[in-house]
Amino acid sequence: MTMTADTPVASESIFRRNLSNFAANRLAMACALIVVLFAVMAVFAPWIAPHDPNETDLFRRLQPPAWIAGGEWSFLLGCDALGRDILSRIIYGARISIFIGLAVIFVATTVGILAGLAAGYLRGWVDILISRLVDILLGFPYLIFAIGLMAMMGPGLWNIILALAYKEWVIPARVVRGETLVTRELEYVEAARALGASRWHIMLREILPNVLSPVIVVATIRMAHVIILEASLSFLGLGVQPPTASWGSMVSDGRAFILEAWWVSTFPGLAILLLVLAINVTSQGLRDAFDPRFSE
């Protein structure tokens, strides 16, 4: 028997094929680029930021952006009430937003995948336990829940991550459980059992790779939510503590002067808007590429 001519020699996994689908979507690619730019900005903040974000200068109190009378080009987006450079603070604030976003999603997705696999594959009391816990957590309004936890644990970077991850894991857990329920009945799982595979092996090696695509899509969509939630907590003063720059607390700081110095709140607000929008469009592109059922 010989190989037919049209047999592809270079191998292509479904995952890689999905990625090339994604690359064909120009809008999504542009938004992915924006997300990458924000990430680069966060990582290289000390080299990119024109000023020390925490350096105060009372002579520059509420100095307007460069293109308005009284502004300076070295302080492009103006200064806040303590004379700190808003652009530098936005650049440093990207670190907080993206780091918290990634950390929460990482913790939540890891926990969610394990919980979802266990519930969906093992069934029985494990499923009942996990599913009821998921239902209970879903019953709480997210922000109220996070505020409550922050009030108990006190503010701080790691506490925010914990407070958000406590509830965030239910989202990937539900997705993985649902997908696992379908996948566990497929013949290749049965075949793996017939070849003597253990439960853990089946869950992690056979089922997980097949449920990963929706998890990746959900993780990106949720990352945008988490960034907004972090900004909300910081806005309420429950987030990262001053003087560390966070977009949410910057918006909050500017509230008092919104009429005379609109730039203090507006620019960090725009940063949140831009990043969240870019992540959302990217995730929709991913969804279209990974799940043909949704694409038009």
Added chain:
Amino acid sequence: MKDALLEVRGLRTVFETRAGRVCAVDGVDVEVRRGECLGIVGESGSGKSVTFSSVMGLVKSPGHIESGTVVFDGRDLRGLTPREMRAVRGRDIAMTMQDALTALNPALTVGEQIAEVLEAHDETLPARGAARRTAIRNTSVEMLGLVGIPSAETRLKQYPHEFSGGMRQRIMIAIALACRPKLLIADEPTTALDVTIQAQVLELISDIRARLGMSVALITHDLGVVAEHCDRVMVMYAGQVVEEGPTAEVIGAPKHPYTQGLLASIPRPGLRGQPIHPIEGQVPDLIGLPPQCRFYSRCAHRRDACLTPVEMRQAGPQRRARCILIGEDEA
């Protein structure tokens, strides 16, 4: 006479369903001898697949084995712990699934899927490191070669969707054979394939059986396949074995009316132009079966004596059938 590799006695597997208790396998005895190919024939729902799922300890909930013994190579499989049973599956007994198109994991390369079985069971592999990887690779290439897949080296890196149906069936056989099992259970290996490929795959199984000296239990609903490839045949109907014996004898002179009916319903070139005789009626509902011959309602020879439980009767030196006609007047 060759000794038995697998010996199942009085196996009863039931499913507790909402509508009632379904006895899918009712008092089945199976014997697979070393090096032989046993054919298991029956319609859908006759219990042939469930019998072998029971042997593997893979009956899905709500089903469970109610009674019976399963002795494989001198070991009582039903007495093993789940961990011990896992070691038997894949290493001593391997099973190929009905549908090769869905029985391979789409997210893993073929090489990874062969490697998994070896990782799980092959104790002759070097402990770790590059030597282990090379050994796994060599065995994988060898297995793909064994099932007739060309350029195995490059093929190992490919995913199942890059193979045709027949190729996937071959790969599944390669995976099943990777640890050189003593018994291969082939569950309808050809149903998802077209006819020319079917013949190739069956040839392959027969060929490998002879080369590796393993036993094969070939589950099928096609008596033609059995005639060509099996040493002995076992016919199942409604959860019971109704007839068993050497293939040539069973097909040449079937004793049980059901086997006779099955053979009469196969179209043959010699009977061109003549009508095919299907077996009238339906397989009985397995819920709440009366204690009588299960073929009673469809049997042309039925009589009052059939309304009592019918046991297997000796019908020749190596033949048994479940019919009261046997030993009476030779129908």
